[in-house]
Amino acid sequence: MRSVRSIRAGAEALRGHCPFCLIVEGEASADVVHSSDRVLAFRDTNPQAPVHILLIPKEHVTSVRELGEGQASMLVELLRAATHLARAEGIDQHGWRLVTNVGADAGQSVPHLHFHLLGGRRMRWPPG
């Protein structure tokens, strides 16, 4: 099993190359719709619905698989930001979806934890 130090070193090494860390650091542009100490939200560049926003922790975490107890309050903050944004985007009454992909089979393409907030159209279930 990898030590906490080795996991942290891996996250640090990734930080310089992770596209969402670059957005957090202000080194890549994004259409930011919400920012707090620990959470950032910005519009997806390839929207799959009229409203498609990504919510991420500012700290690099690869996916929910890597979340630790210390990140519980960040996760609550992120979920509350999603609720706030759904209201602000006018999709609260008709409904919306919050989804996170973990790993290859789910189609995760960016290795930085993100939740997709989708709304503004009727969704199908089960997804793809």
Ligand code: AMP
């Ligand atoms: P996933 O496939 O779940 O990893 O989702 C990654 C999402 O990030 C996709 O919907 C992409 O369109 C989106 N995406 C990738 N790069 C950027 C970027 N620089 N700014 C905004 N959205 C992005």
Ligand code: ZN
């Ligand atoms: Zn990152």
